[in-house]
Amino acid sequence: MNSGKYVFSQLLQFIDRYEFDKCVEKYNGDFRTREFNCWNLFVQLFFGQLTSRNSLRDICVCLKAHQNKLYHLGIRKYVNQSTLSRANEVRDYRIFSDFGNYLIGKIRPLYSNERIAGVDIAGEVFALDSTTISLSLKLFNWAPGKYSRGAVKVHTLLDLRGSIPAFILVTDGKYHDSNVLDNLITTPDSIYIMDRAYIDFAALQGINTRGAYFITRAKSTMDFSIIESNFNIDPSTGLLADDTIVLNGYKSKKLYPEPLRLVRYYDQEKEVELLFLANNFDVSALEIARLYRHRWQIEVFFKWIKQNLVIKSLWGHSENAVNIHIWTAICTYLIIALVKLTLKSSLSIYEIIQILGVSAFDKTPLKELIVQDQKNQNVKEQNLWNLFDAKT
Numbered sequence: 001m002n003s004g005k006y007v008f009s010q011l012l013q014f015i016d017r018y019e020f021d022k023c024v025e026k027y028n029g030d031f032r033t034r035e036f037n038c039w040n041l042f043v044q045l046f047f048g049q050l051t052s053r054n055s056l057r058d059i060c061v062c063l064k065a066h067q068n069k070l071y072h073l074g075i076r077k078y079v080n081q082s083t084l085s086r087a088n089e090v091r092d093y094r095i096f097s098d099f100g101n102y103l104i105g106k107i108r109p110l111y112s113n114e115r116i117a118g119v120d121i122a123g124e125v126f127a128l129d130s131t132t133i134s135l136s137l138k139l140f141n142w143a144p145g146k147y148s149r150g151a152v153k154v155h156t157l158l159d160l161r162g163s164i165p166a167f168i169l170v171t172d173g174k175y176h177d178s179n180v181l182d183n184l185i186t187t188p189d190s191i192y193i194m195d196r197a198y199i200d201f202a203a204l205q206g207i208n209t210r211g212a213y214f215i216t217r218a219k220s221t222m223d224f225s226i227i228e229s230n231f232n233i234d235p236s237t238g239l240l241a242d243d244t245i246v247l248n249g250y251k252s253k254k255l256y257p258e259p260l261r262l263v264r265y266y267d268q269e270k271e272v273e274l275l276f277l278a279n280n281f282d283v284s285a286l287e288i289a290r291l292y293r294h295r296w297q298i299e300v301f302f303k304w305i306k307q308n309l310v311i312k313s314l315w316g317h318s319e320n321a322v323n324i325h326i327w328t329a330i331c332t333y334l335i336i337a338l339v340k341l342t343l344k345s346s347l348s349i350y351e352i353i354q355i356l357g358v359s360a361f362d363k364t365p366l367k368e369l370i371v372q373d374q375k376n377q378n379v380k381e382q383n384l385w386n387l388f389d390a391k392t
Contacts, residue, residue: 005072007369008047008360012074014338016102023099027092035077038095041087042328043075049309049332051357056088056315057081066361073360088316093323097168100327103334104165110341111162118290121283124190126166127295128198130155130177131302139317145173152314152322155180157192158298164337165301168330170323178203186212191280193295199277201247201255208258208279215292218262218275223248227259233285240264240273242285265289305333308353345370 020039024030029038048059060081063070067078079087116125135143135150145151151173157166169180181203186192188211196217207214228244241264247253263276263285278288305311309329314322336353339345345352347370359369 004363005365006069006074006360007356007362007364007366008050009072009074010366011050011335011339011356012043014335014342016106019102020099023095023102026098027095029092029095036079036083036087038091040076040079041084041091042096042099042331044079044084045088045315045324045328046332046335047073047075047360048315049329050353051360052308052310054310054313056084060084069361085316088321088324089318090320091324093320093327096324096327096331100168100331100334103331103338104167107334107338107341108159108162108164108166111159111164111337114161116160116291116294119287119294121191121287121291124187125160125291125294126190126192127158127160127298128156128180128184128192128194129158129295129298129302130180131306132173133312133314135314140322142319143172143322149173152326153177154302154326156298156301157184158301160193160294160297162337163297163301164334165330168327170326181207186210188212191215191291193292195295201252204279205256205258208256213278213280215276215278215280215288217292218277220275222277223252224260224262226262230285237286238266238268238289239285240266244281261285261288263288304350305329308350309333339366343367343370 017039020042024038044059044063047053047063048056051062053059053062060079063075063078066073070076070078119125130153132145133152133154134145135152137144137148137150140150140152143150143152153171153173153175155167155169155171155177158164159166167184169183177197178200181198181200186207191213192207193215196219198216199219204214224245224247226243226245230242233239233242241262243262243264244259245262246259247256258279261278261281263278265274265276266272267274274289274292276288276292280288309332311326311329315325316322333349336349336356340347340349340352343366347355352370355369362369
């Protein structure tokens with residue numbers, strides 16, 4: 001079916017052009033444009049993310065060298081760096097964020113059957129955190145950070161079943177993490193895992209009121225009283241205490257008047273005692289500790305996108321350009337996740353993006369390219385075992 005088509009052109013077939021055009025029409029993104037419309041901008045930025053181009057100049061140089069192939073790649077028009085940069089500055093970033101949210105809504109349910117290792121929980125489980133991209137305050141004066149430096153924060157709510165983002169918010173570096181809780185639309189019976197930076201009792205009470213659950217680290221200065229203790233615990237598992245508490249502070253008690261659960265756990269690997277604060281009284285204390293350990297998946301996600309997508313070196317200086325850049329990177333991750341699921345590949349998203357990045361100008365059918373890699377790996381392993389057998 002894809003015989004003779006470039007790999008990059010085959011990838012574009014996984015992108016719903018109709019849905020993208022709906023986002024463009026919503027914000028009138030192609031107003032007064034001729035040939036270089038929003039779709040062409042997205043395709044070229046997607047190409048830059050997939051092939052790890054460090055700048056807009058790199059994208060233009062690479063595409064210019066293959067001008068005779070652009071039509072067959074799905075890139076309708078080559079433009080110079082200034083045109084690409086100007087489009088990146090003025091096209092409404094909400095087009096790309098809305099399309100990214102469409103991809104999230106399409107792809108995340110496809111991974112809903114993924115299991116969370118060591119935990120038997122039926123509902124949705126999310127991890128909430130942010131990653132910071134350090135910037136020059138002179139070039140990015142709209143994005144102040146700490147210590148007289150510039151910074152951008154990418155706040156992410158990650159679905160732990162499949163490691164697919166459920167919510168993305170891009171802010172400046174001084175935006176406090178706990179403020180993100182006001183923008184979240186929580187769903188009943190879901191569990192939200194976060195660190196101590198997100199302790200805002202008014203926001204946590206909102207999560208509790210909406211029938212959702214949270215698990216976070218308790219601050220050492222928290223003033224509370226124990227009203228009930230569970231003595232049926234096994235210290236050999238690391239559990240030290242499982243208590244029901246109420247807050248004592250005047251303001252804290254007013255913001256969160258209901259009982260909370262405080263779980264004391266000793267992490268033998270790191271040799272540190274941890275305090276977990278939760279509003280879920282149905283699951284066991286050990287499950288709360290195990291669930292919080294899965295919060296590291298969002299750290300792995302941040303590390304992955306910084307190492308395998310172009311995130312740390314931004315392609316524009318304005319707030320609009322930065323938002324387009326980050327959302328294009330997120331869309332790239334989601335599209336590769338869709339390719340992996342559609343082609344039923346056993347390779348990781350990291351492995352797939354490495355293969356596709358160096359094969360953009362290849363004409364091998366996409367499925368054959370990924371399956372062929374798996375077959376070659378099996379042949380190599382078989383040859384390796386045969387070699388050992390021959391020596392013995």
